[in-house]
Amino acid sequence: MTPITKSTLFSRKKFLKLTAVLLSFYPLKLFYDISRNSRTGIGKNKQQILSMDLPEGISFHGDIIAVQKEGSPVFLSAQCPHLGCQINRQTKGQLVCPCHGSRFSLQGKIIEGPAARDLTVLSYTTDIKTRQYTILLSN
């Protein structure tokens, strides 16, 4: 058995290394704090306004998918519930996520994964005077 000596137990080099590792946590914490407080940028819109003159059927408006059926609209979030990609097309009556291929019905119901849940149905208000819908992006 190797006898435990002063140097193998805790040498000066080991002590300095350990101290350096421990001290490095402080700049890391500072880095974290600065990152958290870094500039906020332009916040995402909380609502979007669309004209009431929507085409019949499905239309894409950035963060929103509008489904107009016999004059009454349903607004779906275009953000895929899987990893947040924007759904921007329909094929054969299905909405397809361009990033990972999740499929949804035109009512936003999940047909095929990887997404595990339906598209979010967005609530909206109607302004008859201006003929506009105001759609809330985060329900």
Added chain:
Amino acid sequence: MFGSIFKFWNRRLSTFGNLAFAAFLIAVVSGIPLAIGYDVDNPSDSLQLLLLTDAPGVFFRSLHYWSGQLFLLFTFIHVIEHLSEGSERDLKKGLWIRLVLALLFSVFVMLSGFVLKADAEGRMAQQILNGLLKTIPLLGADLQIVILGNSNSLNLVYIHHVITTTLFIGIVIIEHMRRFWPELLSYVYLAGLATTLTVLIPQGLQLTTSAEIRGPWYFIGLQEILHWISNPLLVVGILTSGLMLFILLRWVNPVRSQKTKRFLFAMLIFYGILTINNWGFRDASWNSLFF
């Protein structure tokens, strides 16, 4: 098999390590004019302005892009070369960890460059990265803050791309190679190759969200995995386990190490098959010719 190919290459041309180092330096230098013109508050506009009004800007952007791609490609080949020789055992343990981290940072510096394009593909890549980080329990939110910042601004991504990761990779390369400059010949080869690619295939921006969204070539396999495995946390777990196995190569005994390398190589081949399937045989609606 690999040994003779690498020997043949190294005898006639420059080593992959030197080529990767030269590509890194060219990417850094060609990135300086881009960093000056880039505006984190209007990223897409500032890049469009550069591409539309500034002829040298167009050249530097493409050169930056191609030298970056070559850096990553030659780094991967360099790693495969040394693993096939078993020379990772010659490295000190601390340096091995730093090198693996630098490899991880290299992938990140490429990905952050992809995000900083701020075009349709870049925005989607940012969303996916955000989504993946979010799924990590306990640490996810903090990692999101440290890596991407807490907002819609690309400020922190820009800082990491230009300073944090570049500095770390540069220091580790110099420590690993024990020199500040690669061989002159590797510059000549690399500059020639990158300039040819720049002239033949200049890089633009994808301004509108097209039907097909493809990540960069090294992430197409991951995109395919994310299609098959619906739980992103499981994907993060698999990637982390792969990384841990890779780090442990330096510690396990040579027989086990050989087995682990074979396993990792098989995974790499599988990843390549997934990449080819997605790239060549999937249409915009994600229908595949094979599976």
